Amino acid sequence: xxxxxxxxxxxxxxxxxxxxxxxxxxxxxxxxxxxxxxxxxxxxxxxxxxxxxxxxxxxxxxxxxxxxxxxxxxxxxxxxxxxxxxxxxxxxxxxxxxxxxxxxxxxxxxxxxxxxxxxxxxxxxxxxxxxxxxxxxxxxxxxxxxxxxxxxxxxxxxxxxxxxxxxxxxxxxxxxxxxxxxxxxxxxxx
Amino acid sequence: xxxxxxxxxxxxxxxxxxxxxxxxxxxxxxxxxxxxxxxxxxxxxxxxxxxxxxxxxxxxxxxxxxxxxxxxxxxxxxxxxxxxxxxxxxxxxxxxxxxxxxxxxxxxxxxxxxxxxxxxxxxxxxxxxxxxxxxxxxxxxxxxxxxxxxxxxxxxxxxxxxxxxxxxxxxxxxxxxxxxxxxxxxxxxxxxxxxxxxxxxxxxxxxxxxxxxxxxxxxxxxx
Numbered sequence: 001x002x003x004x005x006x007x008x009x010x011x012x013x014x015x016x017x018x019x020x021x022x023x024x025x026x027x028x029x030x031x032x033x034x035x036x037x038x039x040x041x042x043x044x045x046x047x048x049x050x051x052x053x054x055x056x057x058x059x060x061x062x063x064x065x066x067x068x069x070x071x072x073x074x075x076x077x078x079x080x081x082x083x084x085x086x087x088x089x090x091x092x093x094x095x096x097x098x099x100x101x102x103x104x105x106x107x108x109x110x111x112x113x114x115x116x117x118x119x120x121x122x123x124x125x126x127x128x129x130x131x132x133x134x135x136x137x138x139x140x141x142x143x144x145x146x147x148x149x150x151x152x153x154x155x156x157x158x159x160x161x162x163x164x165x166x167x168x169x170x171x172x173x174x175x176x177x178x179x180x181x182x183x184x185x186x187x188x189x190x
Numbered sequence: 191x192x193x194x195x196x197x198x199x200x201x202x203x204x205x206x207x208x209x210x211x212x213x214x215x216x217x218x219x220x221x222x223x224x225x226x227x228x229x230x231x232x233x234x235x236x237x238x239x240x241x242x243x244x245x246x247x248x249x250x251x252x253x254x255x256x257x258x259x260x261x262x263x264x265x266x267x268x269x270x271x272x273x274x275x276x277x278x279x280x281x282x283x284x285x286x287x288x289x290x291x292x293x294x295x296x297x298x299x300x301x302x303x304x305x306x307x308x309x310x311x312x313x314x315x316x317x318x319x320x321x322x323x324x325x326x327x328x329x330x331x332x333x334x335x336x337x338x339x340x341x342x343x344x345x346x347x348x349x350x351x352x353x354x355x356x357x358x359x360x361x362x363x364x365x366x367x368x369x370x371x372x373x374x375x376x377x378x379x380x381x382x383x384x385x386x387x388x389x390x391x392x393x394x395x396x397x398x399x400x401x402x403x404x405x406x407x408x409x410x411x412x413x
Contacts (some may be wrong), residue, residue, distance in 0.1 A: 027267070028260045035259040036252045049255060056256065060263045129251040132243060151208060152248060172201030179204045183236040 031060050037077060037153055038084050044148055045088035047137050055091055059084045078159050081149070128189070135185045139178055146171050147178035194222035199229055207236055 038059050042052035062083055063070075070079055136144055145164055149155045150171075157168045166174070194202065199222050205211050206219045223229055 027264065031260045031263050035256040036249060039256045039259070040248075040252050053255070053259075053262075056259060057262050057266055060259070061266055064263070064267065128243065129248055132248070147204075150204070152245065169201070172204075173197075175204045176200045179207065179236050180232055183232065183239045186239050187235070189239065189242065 027064055030064060034063075034076065034080055035060065038080055040148065040152060041081060041084045042088055043133065044137060044144060045085065046091065051091065051095075055084065055087050059087055062087075074162065075159065077153065077155060078163055081163055131186070131189065132182075135182055138185070139181060142166060142170075143174045143178040143181070146174040147182075150175055192218050194218055196226055196229070199223050199226060203229065203233055203236075207233065207240060 035056060039052055039056040042055040042059070043049065046052050046055065059080065063080055070076075136148065139147070142164060146160060146166075149160045149163070150157075155163075157171050160166075160171055161168050164171070199219065202211060202215065202219050203223075206216065211219060223233065
């Protein structure tokens with residue numbers, strides 16, 4: 001992997017100079033620049049921290065391995081988003097097949113509800129984050145993704161439209177509905 | 191000022207709430223939303239919630255969960271090539287090779303075994319008999335006019351190994367017994383026929399008996 005090529009794709013222009021010896025450092029910077037975006041996206045789809053962690057690793061490895069094939073028609077974030085969503089869908093498909101053949105754990109044991117209890121014990125200061133994530137995952141996918149990509153990741157409507165295949169007008173309507181539902185569902189926290 | 195429709199106000203509400211509108215859009219929104227009290231209420235409810243929520247809190251929470259991501263990714267990256275090759279071999283190459291081998295064995299096994307059997311028989315035959323002797327037997331067996339005496343003579347001329355002598359002797363006696371059985375049956379059937387003839391004499395009429403005598407005389411004359 002060329003460090004110069006890698007440098008072109010890393011956002012925030014935080015890369016060190018493109019020298020062969022700095023490949024690991026550059027890879028680290030690429031990971032640090034994008035890990036939260038990939039992780040939070042994976043978390044919304046999988047609703048499980050461990051699964052989201054595994055998928056984030058795989059997505060970043062895949063991205064680092066395939067930077068050469070990345071064309072400049074879209075931003076790194078939209079490219080990573082597509083990889084992440086595809087990987088999440090494949091992961092869910094595999095998981096549903098496995099859960100079909102084995103009765104060791106029911107599907108509900110993996111979702112964020114059960115994790116929430118243990119997470120509250122571990123991270124009491126993140127209670128609001130847990131609750132908000134939980135409410136977010138209850139939204140329809142288009143509303144949830146529009147809200148997350150716009151609110152958390154500051155993507156433009158045009159970028160989100162390319163990712164979700166929805167018109168800008170439709171995205172704005174979804175965004176409004178998402179905000180409205182979140183406000184209604186979290187009235188007790190106000 | 192551009193007055194906004196209700197739909198436009200709804201669509202601009204989140205961006206207004208999170209400070210994503212420019213100044214002119216902001217003015218248009220603020221002046222238009224007052225016409226829709228329910229939307230004003232929704233805006234206030236959302237504002238009350240998101241005032242409590244800071245994006246940085248979320249980013250910090252996510253960061254705390256992904257803090258070791260670089261180490262994990264680097265670790266996997268260093269182990270990736272070997273693992274990938276291993277996966278490729280175990281998942282595709284080995285099963286494909288096994289299928290090809292099974293197909294090859296299944297398709298050619300019958301031919302191979304028959305060929306090998308014929309070859310083994312040929313080796314056994316040529317090791318026990320002289321090729322000239324085998325040729326004579328085959329030629330005689332294929333010709334229609336060969337008689338049993340010639341055949342048996344040729345057969346007896348072959349120096350069979352001791353291991354076959356008992357089998358040949360047994361076959362010879364079995365054949366002989368068959369001949370004896372056939373002769374016995376033939377004689378027996380003739381005898382029974384004669385018995386029937388004699389028994390029929392009692393039922394002959396005089397005229398019929400005379401006719402038979404005449405026939406016998408004619409046969410005697412002819413001879």
